[in-house]
Amino acid sequence: DADVTQTPRNRITKTGKRIMLECSQTKGHDRMYWYRQDPGLGLRLIYYSFDVKDINKGEISDGYSVSRQAQAKFSLSLESAIPNQTALYFCATSDSPGQGSYEQYFGPGTRLTVT
Amino acid sequence: AQSVTQLDSQVPVFEEAPVELRCNYSSSVSVYLFWYVQYPNQGLQLLLKYLSGSTLVKGINGFEAEFNKSQTSFHLRKPSVHISDTAEYFCAVSEGGTSYGKLTFGQGTILTVHP
Numbered sequence A: 001d002a003d004v005t006q007t008p009r010n011r012i013t014k015t016g017k018r019i020m021l022e023c024s025q026t027k028g029h030d031r032m033y034w035y036r037q038d039p040g041l042g043l044r045l046i047y048y049s050f051d052v053k054d055i056n057k058g059e060i061s062d063g064y065s066v067s068r069q070a071q072a073k074f075s076l077s078l079e080s081a082i083p084n085q086t087a088l089y090f091c092a093t094s095d096s097p098g099q100g101s102y103e104q105y106f107g108p109g110t111r112l113t114v115t
Numbered sequence B: 001a002q003s004v005t006q007l008d009s010q011v012p013v014f015e016e017a018p019v020e021l022r023c024n025y026s027s028s029v030s031v032y033l034f035w036y037v038q039y040p041n042q043g044l045q046l047l048l049k050y051l052s053g054s055t056l057v058k059g060i061n062g063f064e065a066e067f068n069k070s071q072t073s074f075h076l077r078k079p080s081v082h083i084s085d086t087a088e089y090f091c092a093v094s095e096g097g098t099s100y101g102k103l104t105f106g107q108g109t110i111l112t113v114h115p
Helices: none
Strands: A004-009 A009-013 A020-024 A032-040 A042-051 A054-057 A064-070 A075-076 A085-092 A110-114 B003-006 B012-015 B020-022 B023-025 B029-038 B044-050 B056-057 B064-068 B074-076 B086-096 B111-113
Touching: A004 A085, A009 A020, A020 A085, A020 A110, A032 A064, A032 A075, A042 A064, A042 B020, A042 B086, A054 A064, A054 B074, A064 B003, A075 A085, B003 B056, B012 B020, B020 B111, B023 B086, B029 B064, B029 B074, B044 B056, B044 B064, B044 B074, B074 B086
Parallel strands: A009 A110, B012 B111
Antiparallel strands: A004 A020, A020 A075, A032 A042, A032 A085, A042 A054, A064 A075, A085 A110, B003 B023, B020 B074, B023 B074, B029 B044, B029 B086, B056 B064, B064 B074, B086 B111
């Protein structure tokens, strides 16, 4: 079974709709991240969480919100989707400094299309 | 603030030829450096990382990279590529030490290996 799972894998929605992307991990990591990937721009950080009670904005948080329901779960919401939020979204996890590999583990991605 | 520039958006190469993918970064603090690979329709996988110590870092699948602090570069190399190396490659940087966590990615380099 995959260590980091994302649901849904693909989603088409209309402008103005609220949508939630979910991420679960079985690696036992405290730290979780949401990135979006756009062609030619690489990946950009939307939000990150270093533990259940810690939520921080990343580089491009406008139009997004997150919820850290448990150590293993981190959800990303688009309150009112707009077409320029069409992108590939990745969830990632990592352990804390000094505890392990300094590697981020990525989920398979959610392809979101806003029409 | 940190930034990463990947100097080539696309690199075509023939099978068994050597390849170098270039990455430059800027940061006012000490950093950790990473190369990730993304195969079509998949998430990202860590190729290698530089945290400290030897500036020549070896990773998976025969890749290696050299950290050059004076030139703020972290170029990725492979002496002989295979068709299966066709993928998109991302250079990324994080603050070092206890500030590790948020990754800043470059724009990506698409490596295409031709027979």
